Amino acid sequence: MLLKNDINGRNGLRQIILKHYQEQSVPATIFWESEEHGFFNAHFLIGRKYVARYGIGEDRSTAIGGVQLAIGPHYFSPEDFWGDEPARRFSIETSEEAIKRNLKLLDEFLRTREIGK
Numbered sequence: 001m002l003l004k005n006d007i008n009g010r011n012g013l014r015q016i017i018l019k020h021y022q023e024q025s026v027p028a029t030i031f032w033e034s035e036e037h038g039f040f041n042a043h044f045l046i047g048r049k050y051v052a053r054y055g056i057g058e059d060r061s062t063a064i065g066g067v068q069l070a071i072g073p074h075y076f077s078p079e080d081f082w083g084d085e086p087a088r089r090f091s092i093e094t095s096e097e098a099i100k101r102n103l104k105l106l107d108e109f110l111r112t113r114e115i116g117k
Contacts, residue, residue, distance in 0.1 A: 001095065001096070002063040002093065002094045002095055003056050003063065003065070003094040003095070003096075003099070004056065004057075004058065004063050004094070005035075005038060005039060005040045005056055005057045005058065009040070009056055009094070010033075010040050010042075010056075012096070013040070013042055013054060013056055013065075013099065014030055014042060016096055016099050016100060016103075017030065017042060017044055017054060017099075017103065018030065020100060020103045020104075021046065021047075021103075024107075026046060026047050027045075027046075027047055027048055028044055028045065028046050028047070029044060029045045030042050030043065030044045031043055031044065031045055036055075037057070038057045038058060039055040039056065039057030040055065040056055040057065041053045041054070041055040042054050042055075043070075046110070050069070050070075050110055051069075051070035052067055052068060052069050052070060052075075052106060053067070053068050053070070053075055054066070054067045054068075054099065054102075054103075055068070056094050063093075063094045064092045064093075064094065065092060065093070065094040065098075065099065066078075066090065066092055066102065067090070067102045067103065067106050069081050069106065069109075078090045078105070078106075078109075081109070082109050086105075086109075089105055090102050090105055
């Protein structure tokens with residue numbers, strides 16, 4: 001099932017994000033939610049150290065989504081923070097499996113890179 005920008009999709013996205021980090025015993029908090037250009041964005045803090053957002057919405061009647069990492073006051077897509085080739089591993093699908101895979105890839109990036117040093 002694909003998540004959409006509706007009440008069920010928003011609740012599903014929140015649950016997937018929080019459960020993902022709970023299973024890893026990493027503190028995570030969704031601290032803000034926004035709507036921009038028809039996309040619902042859940043902004044969350046990972047391990048009291050990193051800020052990211054996950055957005056779901058529609059483009060040309062197709063459900064799409066993705067994760068972005070905050071660096072300073074702006075959010076950047078995987079192409080920007082990791083590069084073109086590694087970014088191809090991320091998915092724009094809004095299935096639970098795709099969202100979990102994207103969160104795992106974000107975690108991989110955060111473990112292998114020290115941001116700000």
